[in-house]
Amino acid sequence: MTETTKLRLDLPLILPGIDDVEDRCVERLTQALEGRPGVQEAHIVRDAAKTPQLCVHYDPGVISLTRLRELIGSVGGMLSERYSHLLIKASQPMHARAARRVADDLRRVPGVMEADVGASGVIRIEYDRDQVSEDKLLAAAADLGVPGQAIATGRPPTPSGHGHANAHDRDHKHDHAVDAKGEDGHEHKEDKHTENEPTSNDHDHDHDHEKGEDEEHGKGGDHAGHSHEHGGLFGEKTELIFALMAGALLLAGWLLGRGGVGPNWLPTAFYVGAYGFGGYYTVKEAFDNLMARRFEIDTLMLAAAIGAAALGEWAEGALLLFLFSLGHSLEHYAMGRARKAIEALAKLAPETATVRRESGTEEVAVSKLQVGDVVIVRPNERLPADGVVVVGTSSVNQAPVTGESVPVDKRPIEDGKAALAAFDRVGPEHRVFAGTINGSGAIEVMVARRSEQSTMARVVKMVTEAEAQRSPTQQFTEKVERIFVPAVLVMVGLLMFACFVIDEPFSASFYRAMAVLVAASPCALAISVPSAVLSGVARAGRGGVLVKGGGPLENLGTLTSIAFDKTGTLTEGKPKLTEVSAAPGATEDELLAVALAVEEHSDHPLASAIVTGARERLGDRVKPAVASEVKSITGRGVQAKVDGEDVYIGKPVLFSELPGAALSVEVKEANDKLVASGRTTMVVRKGQRFLGVIAVMDTPRPVASDVMAQLRALGIERLIMISGDNQQVADAVAKSVGLTEARGDLMPEQKVEAIKALREKHGKVAMVGDGVNDAPAMANATVGIAMGAAGSDVALETADVALMADDLAQLPFAVGLSRSTSRIIKQNLFVSLGVVAVLIPATILGLNIGTAVLFHEGSTLIVVINALRLLAYQGSGASAAGRNRL
The missing domain is CATH 3.40.1110.10 (Calcium-transporting ATPase, cytoplasmic domain N)
Known part of the structure; x- marks a missing residue:
């Protein structure tokens, strides 16, 4: 049975003004949570003071505490800061095996509830702030050999969409009046505690470690340096150079031995040198694993190399260590490529901005810009901040943020200061984003958000966090490895004593056992899934699509049913x-x-x-x-x-x-x-x-029919519209855009039931909406997809996949990329497991270590190169979002 974690929250703090457990909003909240993958039960209990509490039973292996917090928030929650999360960006990428080891060690730190480490060097930790501080977690990561700096989340203040009215009244298509509950502008005291812990209200409300750029760099300064895997004499290239030196020494030894040049011991001396350079990092990782009582792949490789040397097969052992270290360094390169693709997003915004003052103009650092400042943006310059245009007209290339290939015309808004209070509802003709590129007209922009709170900064943070989250397939392969590696050791141990069963010398049995050890090591399996997921998430981010981890990416790549909200999704949303x-x-x-x-x-x-x-x-x-x-x-x-x-x-x-x-x-x-x-x-x-x-x-979007055709070509069999409008209107829109089914006259709770029914019937279903009106339905879908998420805090937090532009044409790109990612993951698993399945019997039957090493390391390179293909994914037609990104 799956082990679950319990979380309790005081109901009046989730739904301000609602303390009656019979209220329909309470039922709607529990329904939205119970339908979510990973949430087994959500119900109401009472504490000793008779305060109603929401108790959620969830599986942290399927849904993280951060995601659960966002979901509760999107339905109407106001959550406390006792449980926070920390993102640490290590100075260098690391190998998938080292990442798993670090994650396991961090989970043992008191107060840490969840920890995931991505191969790109991103560490994501959920922790109890009453038990452990951010500084201690940074120090713990540094002690484990992965120094780095905390990433500021830049979370803006809780949007009004999280109040009671927006979460529950605005999801009705014709509930026009605004309920004041939860939107009175007051700050509400928040608390949260687990099943076995007392409620604590006295918490530091520095949510997610918000900080300016100076503080962020300062935090990282105490732990700067190279990671132990890749630092050294030549910096991050040290392992690659060591591997190449091992290869050069191996080649020299082989040529000397083959040509009979010099004394007999000379080739062996070169092989010993190859052992030294090729095994340097392998020995370090194997030692760390043994100290932690783990038998990882590095340990197996080192044991095989030592065994080859014991048999006098120095050349084969040197070849093993050379190719293994070369594979390691190329994995590091591959992770670095995907990591740099994400880092490139963060560098799009300029470092300085020209601010209009009463005395003239002044050039200031972007990190110093304040809300309400007016910045001057000259033709062809990048915009320094999110804001609204107050002077001038121009066209802005928004591709770096939204993936739109056509520039968007901008014109001044009448009341800039009033627009700042409702930035996510400002029309696209007035709203601009940091990192986008101005056209031929000079404009003046009133800053709506500080640099660390900009849409670009939040996307970079969310994409970075997604790197560290493990996909279902990755969790499966890690479980397989935990069973497989000890099984290999047992099998090798038995094979070493085969000489007592069959008539052969011990040296032959030992050699065969070492060959099997090489053949059975699942190196390619360890890197096959994380490399593909990371590349897919990075490519999506470059294309204006935010995917929150490998789970949504894999699910979107395999589902065959997509449900759509009508208003603002399939239609213009401007009746x-x-x-x-x-x-x-x-x-x-x-x-x-x-x-x-x-x-x-x-x-x-x-x-x-x-x-x-x-x-x-x-x-x-x-x-x-x-x-x-x-x-x-x-x-x-x-x-x-x-x-x-x-x-x-x-x-x-x-x-x-x-x-x-x-x-x-x-x-x-x-x-x-x-x-x-x-x-x-x-x-x-x-x-x-x-x-x-x-x-x-409300007229359908012009691209809707083309998008539906592309989705059908990608293998989506059911395209369903769920709407609160009458059935005749729903049928008319469905017929005009090419949907397979339309369901009208649905109340909000009926939309949730419709999504649940689709999941029960077809296994997986995606829900496409705007992230606000249909939050409960999106939360119950396998994958919730929000359109027009740029600048919308609610959409960014609600969705599993966020289309940054208000452009339906991005959907086929997202689905196509996910399909390609799923195919590549399957291909990589086939290659990695297939090679192991072939090599084990082949080595038992006499295949030598050298040949086994070539096939073994070759499969690792194949899966890494195959995964990197995703970085070049283009899609087709209107779905090729981000093709013209700069």
């Missing part, structure tokens, strides 16, 4: 008022005036369409009405008071649920006619009178 049908006894002006008064209190897209359309039609000829007591009716519509009378605006089904409010024949006929034409309708009633029906329409 327009198209028809107004007044009921008998009412006028069009009265209908529009009442609708305008109520809907202008909401920022919902449908409400905005009604407000904009009503103002255009009414002009100045009608005096505006005044609405009060506006509140939403979950999944149905909105209620308010206008002129002292109750006003209801909502779906036709709303009026079948209200007492004495059945639709009149005329209103029903008008509504049915508009619905049949694919319109989204809202009925308006004031007091006891129906005023009529308002219809809006």
Whole structure:
């Protein structure tokens, strides 16, 4: 049975203002969590003080504490800082085997709950801040031979989307009123504790070690230096140079022995020198493993080399150590390539910016920019910060952040300071990002975020964190290795004494045992999966797609069903008022005036369409009405008071649920006619009178049909739309873009049930949305994909895969890359396990060590080179996101 970890959180702190366990929001929260892979159970319990608590049972091997925290936050959580996480970037990459050893050692540190180490040198630690500090963890990593520096997360303040209203009311397609719960601007005291620990409220709220650039570099200064695997006389190239020197000495010894030049001992002396250079790092790692009571691949290789020397086969032992050390150094090179691809993202933003002051202009370091500063960006310069354009017009190449190949036109916004408070809702024509490239016009930008909180900085941090997270296949291969290596040692031990069973000298049995030892060492297996995952995550990041680790990457590469939200995903998300049908006894002006008064209190897209359309039609000829007591009716519509009378605006089904409010024949006929034409309708009633029906329409995205065709070509069999709009509208949109199925009239909880049903029927399903309205449905999908994540904190935190641009055409690129990654992982596993399966019986039957070494190390090189192919992935057609990245 899978071992689970329990986590308890006080319910009023997750859902401010909600302490009733019967509240539907509580049920929605537990449903969203229970449907998530890795979460076995989520239920409500009470502590000794009778405070309701959310208790979550989760498998840390499938879902990390960070991801769980993000999911709870996206549904409405406000989590404490007792459990934090630390990212450490080691000075150099390391081998997959060394990474696993370091991770195991870190998990033994008191207070560390989870630890993952990537081969690229990224260490990710979940820890209890009451038991261990960041400084102690940095020191522990340095003591383990991997000095490095903490990576600042740059997490901005909790967005309003995490309040109760946004998480629960805004996921309804027509709940226009904004609930004030959880969005009152107050800071809420937070706490969290595990099943067996007391709640602690007195914590340092330095979330995720936010720090400026100076502090970050200072932190790294105490632990600077090369990692023990690759540091030395020639810096990070030392191991490669040592390997090449071993090869040169091996070749010289072989030529001298073959030519009979010099004394008989001379070739052996060269082989001994090859042993020294080729085995230097192998001995170091083997010693570290033995001290930790581990038998790793390095130990097996060293034992085989010593065995060959004991038999007088110095040349074969030197060949083994030469190729093994060369393979090690090339693994290091491969990890470095993928690591540099990610580091290149961080270097896109300039180091200085020109700031406008009252006395003129001043050049300052980007790290010193403050929110509200106005920076001048000249033509063809890179933008230094996230912000809004306040002066000038230009086109900006946003490919470095979003992957869009076409520059985006920018123009000034009227009120820059007001826009900073809601940066993620600012229109794309006003919003710019650090690292993007200005076109031919000079512009002035008001800074919305500090440098460490920019979209680019957060993407780099999240991609870096994803490097350290193990994929399901990687976890499987590590379990196999833990069983396989001891089994190999037992088999080799038995083969050494084969001379007592068959008629042969001990030296022959010993030689065969050493050959089997080489053949059975799963070197290629150890590097096959992490190299592919790292390359895939790095390539996705370069293409404007953020993939949070190997799990989502592998799952997206194997699933055959994708569900889509309609509004803003398959459609433009900018509905327009198209028809107004007044009921008998009412006028069009009265209908529009009442609708305008109520809907202008909401920022919902449908409400905005009604407000904009009503103002255009009414002009100045009608005096505006005044609405009060506006509140939403979950999944149905909105209620308010206008002129002292109750006003209801909502779906036709709303009026079948209200007492004495059945639709009149005329209103029903008008509504049915508009619905049949694919319109989204809202009925308006004031007091006891129906005023009529308002219809809006949201047009499909122009690229939607092409995207669906590409997804089908990639092997996606089911393309399903789930929508809160009526079935006729859903069918009309589905038919126009080429979906296989459409499900309309769904309440938010029904969307969750639809995703769960798809998972039960088809195994895996992805959900594509905007990361805000459909957070519970996305959380229940195998892979949640958020569009338009650039600048959106909620989308970045909610999604497993984030498409940085609001461009559906990036989806085939993400799916295609994931498909390629899955294929390469399978190919690598086939090569690595296949070579071992062939070499073991071959060496038992007499294949010599030299030939076994060539095949063994050759397979390692093959899987590494195969994985690096992902860095050059282009996709095809509209899906080739990031092809024109600079």
